[in-house]
Amino acid sequence: MLALRNVTYSYPLQIQRERPVxxxxxxxxxxxxxxxxxxNNGSGKSTLAQLCAGLLLPSSGSLELEGRRITRxxxxxxxxxxxxILFQSxxxxxxxxxxxxxxxFGPKNxxxxxxxxxxxxxxACEMVGLPLNLYGGKSPFSLSEGEKRRVALAGILAMxxxxxxxDEPFIGLDFEGRKLLESAxxxxxxxxxxxxxxxxxxxxxxxxxxxxxxxxxxxKIAAFEKGDINLLRDMDFSSLSMNLPQWAVLARKLSNMGAxxxxxxxxxxxxxxxISIKESSGGK
Amino acid sequence: xxxxxxxxxxxxxxxxxxxxxxxxxxxxDINFTFEAGAFxxxxxKNGSGKSTLLRCINAxxxxxxGKISICEFDTxxxxxxxxxxxxxxxxxxxPQTQLIAPTVEEEVAFGPENLGLEAREIAxxxxxxxxxxxxxxxxxxPTECLSLGEKQLVAMAGVLAMRPxxxxxxxxxxxxxxxxxxxxxxxxxxxRESRIGVVHVTHFVEEAIKADKVLILEEGRLVKxxxxxxxxxxxxxVAKFGIEPLPVTLIARELxxxxxxxGNAPLQPDDLILWTx
Numbered sequence: 394m395l396a397l398r399n400v401t402y403s404y405p406l407q408i409q410r411e412r413p414v415x416x417x418x419x420x421x422x423x424x425x426x427x428x429x430x431x432x433n434n435g436s437g438k439s440t441l442a443q444l445c446a447g448l449l450l451p452s453s454g455s456l457e458l459e460g461r462r463i464t465r466x467x468x469x470x471x472x473x474x475x476x477x478i479l480f481q482s483x484x485x486x487x488x489x490x491x492x493x494x495x496x497x498f499g500p501k502n503x504x505x506x507x508x509x510x511x512x513x514x515x516x517a518c519e520m521v522g523l524p525l526n527l528y529g530g531k532s533p534f535s536l537s538e539g540e541k542r543r544v545a546l547a548g549i550l551a552m553x554x555x556x557x558x559x560d561e562p563f564i565g566l567d568f569e570g571r572k573l574l575e576s577a578x579x580x581x582x583x584x585x586x587x588x589x590x591x592x593x594x595x596x597x598x599x600x601x602x603x604x605x606x607x608x609x610x611x612x613k614i615a616a617f618e619k620g621d622i623n624l625l626r627d628m629d630f631s632s633l634s635m636n637l638p639q640w641a642v643l644a645r646k647l648s649n650m651g652a653x654x655x656x657x658x659x660x661x662x663x664x665x666x667x668i669s670i671k672e673s674s675g676g677k
Numbered sequence: 678x679x680x681x682x683x684x685x686x687x688x689x690x691x692x693x694x695x696x697x698x699x700x701x702x703x704x705x706d707i708n709f710t711f712e713a714g715a716f717x718x719x720x721x722k723n724g725s726g727k728s729t730l731l732r733c734i735n736a737x738x739x740x741x742x743g744k745i746s747i748c749e750f751d752t753x754x755x756x757x758x759x760x761x762x763x764x765x766x767x768x769x770x771x772p773q774t775q776l777i778a779p780t781v782e783e784e785v786a787f788g789p790e791n792l793g794l795e796a797r798e799i800a801x802x803x804x805x806x807x808x809x810x811x812x813x814x815x816x817x818x819p820t821e822c823l824s825l826g827e828k829q830l831v832a833m834a835g836v837l838a839m840r841p842x843x844x845x846x847x848x849x850x851x852x853x854x855x856x857x858x859x860x861x862x863x864x865x866x867x868x869r870e871s872r873i874g875v876v877h878v879t880h881f882v883e884e885a886i887k888a889d890k891v892l893i894l895e896e897g898r899l900v901k902x903x904x905x906x907x908x909x910x911x912x913x914x915v916a917k918f919g920i921e922p923l924p925v926t927l928i929a930r931e932l933x934x935x936x937x938x939x940g941n942a943p944l945q946p947d948d949l950i951l952w953t954x
Contacts, residue, residue, distance in 0.1 A: 636858075
């Protein structure tokens with residue numbers, strides 16, 4: 394498990410800012426969890442992503458991995474080996490002439506070759522829905538945007554990370570591309586011991602995948618379990634400059650009008666809640 | 678405003694285009710007319726031809742077949758293509774890569790300066806563009822110190838200072854948070870008053886609710902166009918085109934299946950709340 398304990402971060406020579414980018418952040422990421430960290434542009438999401446990945450060191454506070462405080466350089470190296478990071482627009486980082494070569498670049502540098510290399514690459518490509526027999530020989534540059542992004546993800550999965558950090562993974566993808574990427578990430582999570590931290594400004598795109606949410610604003614963080622009703626009822630999403638999915642907006646309004654909703658994500662349950670409100674107000 | 682620019686239409690007639698060495702056409706037999714002063718949204722899967730269509734109406738891509746005229750300037754005629762290009766301006770997805778000048782004011786003045794205009798007119802245009810985009814308070818700020826949303830608004834001010842008849846937006850909202858996106862969409866709506874047409878390509882279906890007309894592309898063909906109710910109201914049809922249906926339309930469909938009639942296709946949560954009253 395990865396944990397952040399009272400982490401504060403200020404950029405060096407941070408002259409113009411009155412307060413640190415991240416202020417006293419505490420977070421836990423147990424295996425099996427998909428934590429969606431949502432925040433505005435400039436809220437510190439990318440800084441937090443780099444801290445979680447051990448690319449930046451906290452100004453104060455600490456990181457823990459499996460209950461051990463990370464202090465030495467060797468601890469950070471261990472953390473980085475367990476992490477896979479998918480930066481924004483990762484398809485810009487594809488470079489090899491074939492999907493196989495691109496995905497195998499990382500594990501090859503770990504010293505894998507022959508059958509064991511091919512097995513890793515095959516597993517990663519299957520997880521992202523790009524089977525090696527169909528895509529292995531293709532140039533990554535001939536693929537669609539969504540496919541390219543999944544090749545980039547396969548390159549990371551081939552390193553067999555335990556924790557995946559994703560920075561705005563759904564930006565620029567169409568509906569189908571988003572669904573296929575979501576399936577790839579679900580396949581990664583089915584491995585059981587894995588976890589994901591997903592950074593986004595678009596809640597709707599990661600709602601299905603997330604098990605927990607954390608909202609980042611003014612350098613502070615507030616975390617919720619997905620099922621926690623406070624999340625929908627009490628959060629001031631407009632001050633966070635955050636769009637809720639339409640169904641969540643409707644569920645909030647209906648629950649304020651007194652409706653009971655079993656599952657706010659179900660169109661049928663929301664339709665039934667609308668009918669109950671209409672009938673109780675005497676409408677037809 | 679001095680010498681208001683001539684407003685007009687973008688007329689697309691039987692336009693087809695295939696990229697060099699590609700067999701499959703990127704656009705097939707497109708017919709449509711964009712009017713200045715209206716807000717259009719183009720939706721469609723990746724690869725459906727949205728960006729190619731924008732490049733055609735920016736006269737960057739010249740169709741293989743058919744004709745495009747921008748404010749009556751034919752884009753395939755070498756004598757008129759420059760005039761055609763001057764009538765439209767485009768903003769792109771990433772605001773970080775579109776700004777070049779040290780301060781906001783210099784950034785917005787960059788285009789008009791390159792037109793060789795007099796200092797007084799440049800100042801007037803900069804003032805007008807900053808006012809339109811609500812970025813006047815940023816005019817002396819270094820561009821690199823702006824937020825992502827502010828950068829995109831300044832990029833828009835920069836192209837509006839060229840006084841185009843149409844503003845083309847290629848996923849200009851996709852990297853922005855919802856507050857910044859709302860400011861961009863408000864700007865698009867406000868440009869109606871200045872009789873500037875907006876053609877906005879997006880993957881956010883909710884943005885299309887605010888459009889006057891929505892165009893849906895599929896495999897290079899214009900498969901649907903009309904007001905938001907006509908184009909987005911039927912969730913099964915929308916999904917068939919590879920576009921995420923609006924959750925409200927799925928809820929409305931459930932209400933219909935339960936025997937309730939809703940009249941005009943609801944697109945927003947408040948439409949459904951109104952129905953209960």
